[in-house]
Amino acid sequence: xxxxxxxxxxxxxxxxxxxxxxxxxxxxxxxxxxxxxxxxxxxxxxxxxxxxxxxxxxxxxxxxxxxxxxxxxxxxxxxxxxxxxxxxxxx
Amino acid sequence: xxxxxxxxxxxxxxxxxxxxxxxxxxxxxxxxxxxxxxxxxxxxxxxxxxxxxxxxxxxxxxxxxxxxxxxxxxxxxxxxxxxxxxxxxxx
DNA sequence: AAACTATATTCTCTTTTTGGAATATTGTCA
DNA sequence: TGACAATATTCCAAAAAGAGAATATAGTTT
Numbered sequence: 733x734x735x736x737x738x739x740x741x742x743x744x745x746x747x748x749x750x751x752x753x754x755x756x757x758x759x760x761x762x763x764x765x766x767x768x769x770x771x772x773x774x775x776x777x778x779x780x781x782x783x784x785x786x787x788x789x790x791x792x793x794x795x796x797x798x799x800x801x802x803x804x805x806x807x808x809x810x811x812x813x814x815x816x817x818x819x820x821x822x823x
Numbered sequence: 824x825x826x827x828x829x830x831x832x833x834x835x836x837x838x839x840x841x842x843x844x845x846x847x848x849x850x851x852x853x854x855x856x857x858x859x860x861x862x863x864x865x866x867x868x869x870x871x872x873x874x875x876x877x878x879x880x881x882x883x884x885x886x887x888x889x890x891x892x893x894x895x896x897x898x899x900x901x902x903x904x905x906x907x908x909x910x911x912x913x914x
Numbered sequence: 915a916a917a918c919t920a921t922a923t924t925c926t927c928t929t930t931t932t933g934g935a936a937t938a939t940t941g942t943c944a
Numbered sequence: 945t946g947a948c949a950a951t952a953t954t955c956c957a958a959a960a961a962g963a964g965a966a967t968a969t970a971g972t973t974t
Contacts, residue, residue, distance in 0.1 A: 738842040740914050741907075745845075749836035750962085751829040767921060780963070782922055792913065801920045801971050811909035816832075818902035822883065823831050841932085858951060871933065873952055892941055892950045 747791035752776060753784045756805075760794060761813050764806035838882035843867060844875045847896075851885060852904050855897035 747753060755774055759765055765773075771781045785805055788794045795808040807813075838844060846865055850856055856864075862872045876896055879885045886899040898904075 735842070737911070737914060738845050741845055741910055742840055742842050744910060745836050745840035746961090749833055749840045751826070751833050754829050754832055754836075768919090771921095777964075778921070779923080779965085782920095786922080798971095803921065809909070809913055811906055815902055815906040815909075818900070818906075819832055819835060820828070822900055823828060837931090859949090862951095868934075869951070870935085870953080873950095874933090877952080889941095894951065 744791045744793065747787050747793060750784070752780065753788055756781070756784055756788065757793070757807070757812065757816070760805060760807045761816070764797075764804050766802040766804045768802065770805070835882045835884065838878050838884055841875070843871065844879055847872070847875055847879065848884070848898070848903060848907070851896060851898045852907070855888075855895050857893040857895045859893065861896070 748757070752774065756770055759770055759773060767778070767781060767785065770785070771778045774781065785794065785796070789796060789805070793807070793809050793812065794805050797804045797806070839848070843865065847861055850861055850864060858869070858872060858876065861876070862869045865872065876885065876887070880887060880896070884898070884900050884903065885896050888895045888897070
């Protein structure tokens with residue numbers, strides 16, 4: 733397998749390797765949310781949430797959609813939920 | 824969900840967030856291998872492979888078995904293969 | 915256009931991770 | 945026991961990731 737592919741997969745796992753970003757993923761598994769909603773639910777500073785979302789998006793795990801002032805994020809990788817629930821069982 | 828659980832999941836993803844460790848996982852998905860075999864196939868220094876294996880083991884992703892001088896490692900989480908092949912399709 | 919709201923970006927400092935080199939440990943066999 | 949082979953550990957410098965504060969951007973409303 734190619735080095736570039738491993739680098740890309742590494743980027744995916746790096747994006748997931750953070751508690752706040754994992755909480756965001758869990759929130760989004762429940763459906764599309766705007767940044768303000770995520771910020772409020774996680775009780776976290778907005779810039780931090782914004783940076784987290786951008787990292788997840790760059791890795792290809794979530795996608796965004798703009799509507800006026802708001803930006804809505806949602807999961808863009810089908811197997812995310814399955815893998816996380818497998819992990820949950822394992823832990 | 825609990826903070827401790829997020830920390831544990833973070834540890835899992837951190838363990839996966841490295842190209843060499845991902846290559847090791849791919850090798851092990853093909854079946855149990857000893858350290859020397861992994862070292863040889865990845866053309867990497869032995870201490871680095873050893874450290875990588877220990878990190879994956881601590882995260883709960885692989886397990887080991889000793890036999891004489893050799894230590895054999897194998898995957899210990901069932902959904903690893905599925906998730907990685909989903910990622911492969913996605914990339 | 916001005917004020918406001920939601921989101922993104924930049925900067926700086928601290929902490930964590932990385933990879934390489936050297937060395938230690940443990941089991942085997944003569 | 946001594947030499948050897950396989951694996952693990954430690955130490956260190958460099959690179960990357962982290963948090964927090966301040967600020968910028970862009971769309972909306974008046």
